[in-house]
Amino acid sequence: MKALVWHGKEDIRCDSVSDPEIQDPRDAIIKVTSCAICGSDLHLFHNFIPAMLPGDIMGHETMGEVVEVGSGASGKLKKGDRIVVPFTIICGECDQCRRGNFSVCERSNRNKALAEKAFGHTTAGLFGYTHLTGGYPGGQAEYLRVPFADATHIKVPDGIPDEKLLFLSDIFPTGWQAAAQCDIEPTDTVAIWGCGPVGQMAIRSAILLGAKQVVAIDRLPERLGMAAAGGAITINFDEESVIERLNELTGGKGPEKCIDCVGMESHVSLSYPDTIYDRAKQFMMLENDRPHVLREMIYVCRGGGVLSIPGVYSGLDDKIPLGMLMNKGLTVRTGQTHVNKWTDDLLRRIEEGQIDPSFVITHTVGLEDGPEMYKTFRDKQDGCVKVVLKP
Amino acid sequence: MNFLSNITRSEGDPRILRTGPSSLSMTDKLARGLGWFSIGLGLVELVAPRKLTRALGMEGMEPLVRAYGARELAAGVVTLSPDKQVGLTSRVVGDALDIATLLAAMGPRNRRRDNVGLALAMVVGVTMLDIAATKAVAVRHGRKSNGDARRYADRTGFPQGVEAARRVATAQRQGA
Numbered sequence: 247m248k249a250l251v252w253h254g255k256e257d258i259r260c261d262s263v264s265d266p267e268i269q270d271p272r273d274a275i276i277k278v279t280s281c282a283i284c285g286s287d288l289h290l291f292h293n294f295i296p297a298m299l300p301g302d303i304m305g306h307e308t309m310g311e312v313v314e315v316g317s318g319a320s321g322k323l324k325k326g327d328r329i330v331v332p333f334t335i336i337c338g339e340c341d342q343c344r345r346g347n348f349s350v351c352e353r354s355n356r357n358k359a360l361a362e363k364a365f366g367h368t369t370a371g372l373f374g375y376t377h378l379t380g381g382y383p384g385g386q387a388e389y390l391r392v393p394f395a396d397a398t399h400i401k402v403p404d405g406i407p408d409e410k411l412l413f414l415s416d417i418f419p420t421g422w423q424a425a426a427q428c429d430i431e432p433t434d435t436v437a438i439w440g441c442g443p444v445g446q447m448a449i450r451s452a453i454l455l456g457a458k459q460v461v462a463i464d465r466l467p468e469r470l471g472m473a474a475a476g477g478a479i480t481i482n483f484d485e486e487s488v489i490e491r492l493n494e495l496t497g498g499k500g501p502e503k504c505i506d507c508v509g510m511e512s513h514v515s516l517s518y519p520d521t522i523y524d525r526a527k528q529f530m531m532l533e534n535d536r537p538h539v540l541r542e543m544i545y546v547c548r549g550g551g552v553l554s555i556p557g558v559y560s561g562l563d564d565k566i567p568l569g570m571l572m573n574k575g576l577t578v579r580t581g582q583t584h585v586n587k588w589t590d591d592l593l594r595r596i597e598e599g600q601i602d603p604s605f606v607i608t609h610t611v612g613l614e615d616g617p618e619m620y621k622t623f624r625d626k627q628d629g630c631v632k633v634v635l636k637p
Numbered sequence: 638m639n640f641l642s643n644i645t646r647s648e649g650d651p652r653i654l655r656t657g658p659s660s661l662s663m664t665d666k667l668a669r670g671l672g673w674f675s676i677g678l679g680l681v682e683l684v685a686p687r688k689l690t691r692a693l694g695m696e697g698m699e700p701l702v703r704a705y706g707a708r709e710l711a712a713g714v715v716t717l718s719p720d721k722q723v724g725l726t727s728r729v730v731g732d733a734l735d736i737a738t739l740l741a742a743m744g745p746r747n748r749r750r751d752n753v754g755l756a757l758a759m760v761v762g763v764t765m766l767d768i769a770a771t772k773a774v775a776v777r778h779g780r781k782s783n784g785d786a787r788r789y790a791d792r793t794g795f796p797q798g799v800e801a802a803r804r805v806a807t808a809q810r811q812g813a
Contacts (some may be wrong), residue, residue, distance in 0.1 A: 247651070247658075249651065251653060251656075253656075254643075256660060256661055256665060256719070257659050257660060257661045258658045258659070258660040259656050259659050259660070260657040260658070261653050261654070261655065261656045261657050262653070262654045262655040262656075262657070263651040263652060263653050263654055264651045264652045264654060265651065266650070266651055269648075269649040292719050293662075299642065300641075300642035300645075301640065301642030301643060301645060301652070301653055303651060331679060348737075356647070381647065382649055383650050387651070391649075391650075394706045425638075428737050430806075432806070432807075434809070446794070450687060450794045450795070450802070453799065453802050453803055454802055454805050454806060455806050456803070456805075456806025456807060456809075456810070467788075468787045468789055470786065471788050471789045471790050472789035472792050474790070475789055475790050475791065475792045475793045475794075476793055476794050476795070476799065477793070477795075477799040477802065477803070479684055514720070525720070529711075529714050529715060529718065550768065582716075585657075598794045599797060600795070600796075600797070600802065600805055601792065601795060601798050601802070602794060602795070605789075605792040605794035606792070606794070608787070608789075610781065614657070617657070617658065617659065617660035618660065620660050621660055621662075621777075621778070624719075625778045625779070625780065626780055627780055628787070629787025629789075631789075
């Protein structure tokens with residue numbers, strides 16, 4: 247089969263690889279009908295997250311048709327079922343899964359010992375996302391083996407196009423969880439940094455959850471335009487001060503809820519000297535991430551507010567104003583997404599026509615064009631916001 | 638065909654049979670080559686400045702050569718990063734410094750003028766490569782004007798409109 251394979255920093259290739267096989271009775275194999283490139287794939291593309299190995303298949307936003315089912319999954323899945331594959335692999339039985347904390351499933355990470363060394367306790371296995379999270383082959387391929395398939399799936403009905411359903415795998419529930427864990431009140435201003443795909447979903451989620459006003463922060467006109475279309479007030483941080491504008495929009499009090507959809511690779515700019523400091527430290531391997539957005543959120547958030555962080559951070563960061571965080575009594579909520587916790591509700595909203603997540607797709611190409619699209623997406627060329635691949 | 642990376646695959650996982658074209662373009666490969674060259678030259682300048690100054694008749698200028706070595710190392714690291722444009726630009730600036738320094742050493746009293754001339758020719762050659770790579774990277778990876786031309790004002794994501802979407806939460810609260 248064809249698959250997008252990581253060969254090293256900025257080196258993705260569309261390779262011919264052997265087909266996946268059932269390895270465990272709970273496995274299923276799907277024929278991929280649609281998959282997507284995620285913003286967090288770019289962290290792997292840049293080799294910013296450790297434990298990728300040449301030969302790893304990329305991709306964690308995938309859907310398709312079940313073509314083979316292991317004996318242990320046959321009660322829940324059958325050949326021909328149409329499923330979206332959540333990016334978090336879940337056993338559905340461990341203590342964390344039973345609590346709904348699917349992204350920290352205690353059994354699905356096959357490199358659990360490595361994860362425990364890195365994180366203290368294991369996190370769930372993820373598709374195509376380093377050997378820290380199991381080293382599972384990803385879904386930017388013609389076929390995908392789904393481990394623990396009896397639990398790791400979202401069954402979707404026929405008659406709704408892939409484009410409306412695919413993002414149930416990651417970015418839609420990720421944006422939704424980011425907004426939901428803010429406990430939005432009708433009087434709240436929700437400020438969202440980053441208008442990439444997750445930011446766009448967080449904006450729509452905050453609107454659906456009833457925020458008084460949603461403010462979106464970015465610098466790319468096409469992304470700000472898409473944010474405004476979804477009902478957000480926009481701030482272009484290349485043109486105006488984020489802090490001054492947010493205070494102005496909130497009567498000087500600051501937004502009650504702040505969402506970081508940027509994460510570890512914040513834009514480096516002379517206007518924000520801390521980003522240059524972080525980049526220099528990254529070059530010297532003295533710091534993993536560039537946490538400018540986190541610092542800005544802590545500074546501008548209203549006292550007693552909530553900071554929600556769906557943006558990916560990889561390791562050790564410095565100059566985080568913990569004193570400010572503590573004295574303002576801010577609540578921090580973060581984590582990889584507990585996808586299956588939200589997808590029943592989100593699928594219902596799609597079916598009812600409350601939201602159509604396909605709005606975010608700007609490019610649809612074949613799998614063989616994937617390597618080129620990684621660069622287009624990374625360089626934000628041609629108005630690229632979201633790439634869908636059709637194997 | 639055997640691929641070394643296949644030895645790291647877990648049993649049963651897909652293995653590479655045949656590899657396809659890389660996302661790394663010729664421009665990226667040139668930038669990467671210049672980055673490693675920068676690191677190599679920087680290490681030589683840092684570790685063995687005396688050998689260089691002797692060969693160029695520039696004895697006594699070892700501290701300057703070491704400083705240039707540190708500069709080359711820094712430029713190399715940045716050129717190998719995703720910010721290759723910044724690294725390559727800094728290399729071009731560094732090349733100008735190198736050329737100025739070598740030109741100053743071309744005086745008639747320098748017994749090693751021939752070596753300096755040779756070094757100058759090499760630096761000029763590398764400078765041409767650096768300039769070409771800087772331009773090519775800017776073209777390949779820079780945002781083009783049509784990126785700005787794309788507008789998504791109609792992409793609300795809400796089939797029933799934004800105002801209907803705002804009313805969803807209100808309706809739910811009232812229902813609850």
